[in-house]
Amino acid sequence: MVALDADYFRELETPRIAVLSANLVAAVFPLMKLMPARYILDRAAAEGALRPGHRIVESTSGTFGMALALLAAARGYRLTLVTASSLIDAKYRARLEGIGARIIVTEDPDGNGDQVRRLQELQRIRSEEPHCFWPRQYDNPQNALSYAALAETLVRSMGRIDCLVGCVGSGGSLCGTGAFLRMIFPQMSIIAVDTHHSILFGQPVGRRLLRGLGNSLLPANLDHELVDEVHWVGAYPAFKGARDLLREHGIFQGPTSAAAALVARWIADSRPGARVAVIMPDEGHRYADTVFDDAWLASLPGWPGATPSKPRMLTTVEHASETEWTRFAWARRSLDQVRQAHSTH
Amino acid sequence: MLAVASLSRNNEPLSLEGVGTAMAHHGELLQGVFEVGNGRLLRGLVTLPLPAMTSRATFIATRSTDITVRPHGRAKAGVAARLTLDHLAIAEGGAVDIVSDIPIGHGYGSSTADVVAVIRAVADAYSSHLQPSRISQLAVAAEKASDAIAFGEQALLFAQRQGVVLEHFGGALPPLLLVGFKTRDGLPIDTLNLPPPRYDQAEIQQFRVLRGLIAHAVRYQDATCLGRAATASARISQRHLPKEQFDQVLAIAEDAGACGVQVAHSGSLIGIIFDRTGKNLRRRAGRVAGLAKRLGFREVAFHQINDDGARW
Numbered sequence: 001m002v003a004l005d006a007d008y009f010r011e012l013e014t015p016r017i018a019v020l021s022a023n024l025v026a027a028v029f030p031l032m033k034l035m036p037a038r039y040i041l042d043r044a045a046a047e048g049a050l051r052p053g054h055r056i057v058e059s060t061s062g063t064f065g066m067a068l069a070l071l072a073a074a075r076g077y078r079l080t081l082v083t084a085s086s087l088i089d090a091k092y093r094a095r096l097e098g099i100g101a102r103i104i105v106t107e108d109p110d111g112n113g114d115q116v117r118r119l120q121e122l123q124r125i126r127s128e129e130p131h132c133f134w135p136r137q138y139d140n141p142q143n144a145l146s147y148a149a150l151a152e153t154l155v156r157s158m159g160r161i162d163c164l165v166g167c168v169g170s171g172g173s174l175c176g177t178g179a180f181l182r183m184i185f186p187q188m189s190i191i192a193v194d195t196h197h198s199i200l201f202g203q204p205v206g207r208r209l210l211r212g213l214g215n216s217l218l219p220a221n222l223d224h225e226l227v228d229e230v231h232w233v234g235a236y237p238a239f240k241g242a243r244d245l246l247r248e249h250g251i252f253q254g255p256t257s258a259a260a261a262l263v264a265r266w267i268a269d270s271r272p273g274a275r276v277a278v279i280m281p282d283e284g285h286r287y288a289d290t291v292f293d294d295a296w297l298a299s300l301p302g303w304p305g306a307t308p309s310k311p312r313m314l315t316t317v318e319h320a321s322e323t324e325w326t327r328f329a330w331a332r333r334s335l336d337q338v339r340q341a342h343s344t345h
Numbered sequence: 346m347l348a349v350a351s352l353s354r355n356n357e358p359l360s361l362e363g364v365g366t367a368m369a370h371h372g373e374l375l376q377g378v379f380e381v382g383n384g385r386l387l388r389g390l391v392t393l394p395l396p397a398m399t400s401r402a403t404f405i406a407t408r409s410t411d412i413t414v415r416p417h418g419r420a421k422a423g424v425a426a427r428l429t430l431d432h433l434a435i436a437e438g439g440a441v442d443i444v445s446d447i448p449i450g451h452g453y454g455s456s457t458a459d460v461v462a463v464i465r466a467v468a469d470a471y472s473s474h475l476q477p478s479r480i481s482q483l484a485v486a487a488e489k490a491s492d493a494i495a496f497g498e499q500a501l502l503f504a505q506r507q508g509v510v511l512e513h514f515g516g517a518l519p520p521l522l523l524v525g526f527k528t529r530d531g532l533p534i535d536t537l538n539l540p541p542p543r544y545d546q547a548e549i550q551q552f553r554v555l556r557g558l559i560a561h562a563v564r565y566q567d568a569t570c571l572g573r574a575a576t577a578s579a580r581i582s583q584r585h586l587p588k589e590q591f592d593q594v595l596a597i598a599e600d601a602g603a604c605g606v607q608v609a610h611s612g613s614l615i616g617i618i619f620d621r622t623g624k625n626l627r628r629r630a631g632r633v634a635g636l637a638k639r640l641g642f643r644e645v646a647f648h649q650i651n652d653d654g655a656r657w
Contacts (some may be wrong), residue, residue, distance in 0.1 A: 042384060043546070118409070148550030151556035159561040159570045180554045184573045 001150060009071065014239045015150065017157045020249060024159055024268035024276045026261065028251060029151060032281040034138075036172055039066035039146030041075070052076035054131045059083070059118040063282050064137050065169075069101040072248050076304075077133075078308040079123055082118045085209060087090075110207065115217040133175055138170045138219030138342070145146065147176030154277050155184070163271065165191040166279035167256050168200055169211035171222030171283060173279055178226050189228045189274075191267060191304065193260050201230045201330065202317040202338060209235035209322050212256035218335075227330045231311055233259035234322040236300070239291045242284060246292075248255035252284040255291050262325070265311055315340050363441075365465025367458040368494055369398035369650060371616050372524050372609025374518075374571065375559055375578040377552035378544050379502065379511055386549065387504045388541065389511050391559055393523070393575075393607055394618065395648055398453065400445035402462035404470045405576035412438040419443060425460040429467040429475075432483060441466070451527055452612015456489050460484045478526040481508040488503035498651060500563045502556060512556065514563035520621035521568055521604075521650040524633045526642035528588050528613045542585035551581060568620035573603025575618060579608040590616060590640055597636045602628045611630040615642070621652060 013017035013034035022114040029035075044050035045166070058068055065081040072079040080102045093103055104121055108114035126132045137143050148165035154161060161181055166174035180189040198214025201224070205216050210233070243260030245251045253261075257280030264278035291295045297303050302323070311327035312320070317338065320326050330338065353528050361458050376390040404426065414423040427440050433559060433582055447455040464483050468475045473485075477495040484491035485508030493503035493510075502512040544552070555574045562571035576595070594615055599607050604618045619626060634645045649655075 046384075135561050142546070145546055145550050151554045154557075155554060155570075156557035156560050159558070159565060161568055181550065183577050184554070184558060312380060 011166045018152045024111050027055045028280045033067040035065040036146040038141040057125050059122050062324050067312035068098050069099050073099040082121045084114040106263045111236045143178030148180050150177045151180035161188045161277050162274035163276040167193045167260050170219045175213045177292050190226050192227045192230045193263050194232050194319045224335050225332050230330045231263045231327045237325050242291050254282050348457045361470045363404045363470030365462045366399050366401045367451045367461035369395045370419040371395045372452045372614045374575040376610035378549050388503050389504045393555045394498050398447045400458035400462040402466040403442045404466035414441045421488045422459045425463045428483050429464045452609025452614040454492050460487050461495050496505035519566035519568045522619040522621050523616045523648040525616040526637050526645040529641040568604045572618040573605035582610045595637045601633045
């Protein structure tokens with residue numbers, strides 16, 4: 001009899017492949033961040049940098065922390081997560097603490113994620129504790145490398161892929177998957193989905209209502225020169241999209257996935273000959289009391305407002321409101337190149 | 346093949362003779378390192394079989410325990426014969442005779458073809474039929490590493506040093522036309538004494554994507570995807586066992602609308618892969634062959650793979 005592989009995390013990190021239309025395929029994850037978390041911890045353990053009993057410390061807004069917490073609990077590591085008050089709710093915090101994670105919350109009065117203070121706090125912990133392992137999801141190239149598993153899953157079912165759509169937070173999933181797919185399909189378009197007031201593609205920093213994508217710092221795992229087109233999706237169309245996904249396809253995913261789905265469906269409709277893949281990073285349970293609650297939605301100022309059926313094309317990178325959806329032809333340029341092009345106009 | 350087996354009254358073998366054949370290959374579509382569960386990594390490859398070239402072995406049992414091999418110098422074939430006899434619990438030896446039209450040392454898998462042919466010949470002499478998995482394991486035991494040709498035209502990811510199948514892709518490769526050639530400086534390579542390449546993390550991750558693409562290509566008989574996977578593997582191989590003028594080959598293949606380029610990862614063969622069902626195949630393949638000759642590549646030849654009797 002064959003030995004059983006007692007590693008459920010492998011299954012848990014594997015997305016379902018959902019065909020949404022004739023040319024649109026979604027990789028639907030329960031908890032996508034398990035993919036980089038497991039890969040990074042496996043490598044660290046193999047290299048001796050991480051042993052049972054050691055502490056892991058990371059700055060995270062949620063799902064990467066959940067992935068680390070699940071792995072740490074199962075494998076006997078201690079874990080400290082540094083997050084900001086604008087990013088974490090009591091229930092999610094209780095879930096994390098319930099499996100042994102220690103949570104440090106910074107105040108974040110500006111509601112922008114407070115990355116700078118979170119990283120200062122993280123450095124303090126590292127200096128106090130020897131044998132402290134920091135996965136560095138934003139800058140660790142292993143984050144992007146781990147997504148070969150997603151690229152494999154996609155090509156196994158789809159073969160040729162002409163267009164990849166995904167959200168950007170750390171840059172790991174979109175740039176990792178995108179780079180592996182470009183190795184085989186050099187012409188493939190990569191479409192980045194961001195949100196207003198995220199600095200990733202040059203918008204000014206500010207309070208973000210839609211969480212799980214965007215960033216207030218620039219992570220090294222974001223390789224701008226891979227990106228053909230950027231979409232900024234506001235919170236309102238994303239929230240609405242999450243309800244549509246559940247109603248139309250039975251897919252219960254969070255608003256981040258919905259933002260990606262919104263963009264991907266528009267891309268697939270406007271390029272009928274192209275085979276489009278979209279990454280949906282996490283489930284909707286965390287949003288049961290918000291995005292999936294009509295009363296909560298009704299409490300939003302101006303909800304529901306006009307729903308954009310297509311993005312507004314921008315010629316320069318600029319901020320828009322939470323009801324809006326904009327796009328910009330990034331054309332595989334660096335952030336500096338785009339900024340310079342703006343200043344010469 | 347039917348064995349000639351006639352037994353006397355006291356069960357003494359009078360004359361036992363068996364025949365076995367095995368095909369060549371044209372290097373690999375993919376070669377690298379692959380995860381096999383529990384984080385364990387194994388070297389593996391996807392062979393590109395070449396049924397037109399074969400090794401044919403004859404085995405004649407003798408009463409002595411000695412094993413003789415002709416032509417001289419194919420020691421591994423002798424080891425393979427002994428291992429097969431041991432597996433069949435036969436103490437006696439015999440005479441092995443090999444006739445092969447597979448060139449030695451360029452990545453056509455001449456050595457494995459000889460070994461597999463001999464294993465089949467010995468089994469045949471004793472009216473035994475061995476499964477490809479058993480033949481592969483005997484072949485690995487005889488020559489340290491083996492390719493997947495015991496499985497014939499079946500497409501699979503094969504661990505060449507363990508002789509085990511890592512993934513069966515569920516069928517044969519799609520019909521292909523291959524324009525094959527040898528590099529100009531293509532001296533014979535002693536495959537087994539070549540140090541195995543050390544792949545970095547990024548390459549190992551790339552291999553898993555290519556494995557997925559080949560699985561798709563076999564399942565949906567998609568020559569284009571197969572060619573893309575082969576090209577990517579050949580590019581990685583270029584960092585470890587570089588072939589001269591590889592970039593020119595890539596350019597020729599792209600201009601001709603070929604599916605891709607494959608190489609013998611431990612040999613001097615290069616192949617430009619065409620979809621056998623593509624349009625203007627004769628003109629495009631002919632042009633590619635002419636350009637390859639002009640670049641100085643040697644022994645340019647057309648190989649039909651899984652043509653199913655079709656002509657082109």
